[in-house]
Amino acid sequence: MPAVQAAEVFKRFGTVRALEGVSLSVEEGEFFGLLGPNGAGKTTLISALGGLVSADSGTLSVMGHDVTRDFRAARRAVGIVPQEIVFDPFFTVRETLEIQSGYFGLRRNAQWIDELLQRLALTSKANANMRALSGGMKRRVMVAQALVHRPPVIVLDEPTAGVDVELRQTLWQFIRSLNAAGHTIVLTTHYLEEAQQLCSRIAMMKDGRVVALGSTAGLLAEFSERVLRVKLESGTLPPALAARAQADPAGGFRIPIADVAHAEEALRELRTAGAAVASLEVAEPELEEVFVKIMRREEKVL
């Protein structure tokens, strides 16, 4: 049974087609990335998962529970950290978490709340009013709110937007440990480096459609390559390299290589040709390149 399953989900807001037949499934225990430019439909899909938005057609389920027919079980199974920072200014951090627990029918949840506070470095702020917290701390409280009921599926909608480096590290450490403990994680982010490091599988969305879906490694292998970045002080590329190389905007060349050993070979060829190397670096495949290529490919289709 997949942790999250979407089948042919359509949603329109007036004339805007937010979701155009989205189908995907996230397996239990996965760390899944949902990427795409603004307006691709990621947040709409997440909202539909949490019942904030109802799909026009298609089905969505969490841990096998349909999000409309079996909404109570579905919502119990998922914890969503929304993108915008929101809070209730009437309450303290601890009250906020106690109330959120109560909404899930959990009356005695103090132990888990204490643990959440500690893991998210909020213990010292437990009795502070929500208004008094910095943006990063409010974000952490939102993460804790999404986790009060220990959901098997955790959805984070751009949790690190505008968040400082230290918090980002703490947050990922915590989320990784939850993933290791068996929680399924679905993440949207604009930081593709983060997605590359964290996610085992990725879906890319554009204009309400899933345009790429696969393992991170597979996508990297298919759409990105290892390149040798060379800048020459003098001389020119030997013809054998020049045939493969691409000029880059900074005035150097990008020479694709299958693995690091090929770098030496390329260097030897350069030396034989009498070219003097100013700088040299081996660039690993990057998700950013995959992303850009896929988005460009989709534009051509349209």
Added chain:
Amino acid sequence: MTGFPTLLYKEVLRFWKVSFQTVAAPVVSAILYLIVFAHALAAHVQAFPGVSYVEFLVPGLAMMSMLQNAFANSSSSLIQSKLTGNIIFILLPPMGPAEIFAAYLIASMVRGLVVGLGVFAATLWLVPVPLQHPLWAVAFAIVGTGILGVLGIVAGIWAERFDQLAGFQNFLVMPLTFLAGVFYSMHTLPPFWQSVSKLNPFFYAIDGFRYGFFGQSDVDPWTSLAFATVTLAALSWMTLHLIRRGYKLRH
């Protein structure tokens, strides 16, 4: 029934934390009305035989405050949650439409009743009023605050901006409560305005409530109770339907 008790608790705690504004302020307003109107009109008006005008005013003013505050509670809570976005913390948990409806409704009634008790507590040493039929008073207090609590839910869900809510409050709730016979007996009105008053559900709430104190009213209390209860039931059914459909809450 998972989240209902907590949502109710949260809604009560929300107004109680700012009770200076939500309870003390309306009590003070009611006392000001009482003092001013009693001073200006006591010598000229006799509403019910054997009941002084000042006595007559107290239950009406209490009920008006109760109605207005019941409305204010659910409407302001909902619109604030919607505008700040924290409504999602209520929409994401596994709470059904009836749970959400009941929690907002009952919290509004609690606020109305607390304000009403406050008005009586504050006026007791100024103008003691008899309480001849407590059960009638309680019944109308419950139904009256219930009607306004539901209207507050509707307004809070419908309004997208504060000025829309203010419009609902100033052009519907205020006139209807003000013209519901708080300051006069309906029988003093010309026949046309008497029949208009009889279309106003708030009139029945106030008139029936007053019966609980003096044993006298413009309309038979059973009629008033029936009218008010039917209004409450119809509004509740409609509002529950709106929430179930996700009107302006779930898109």
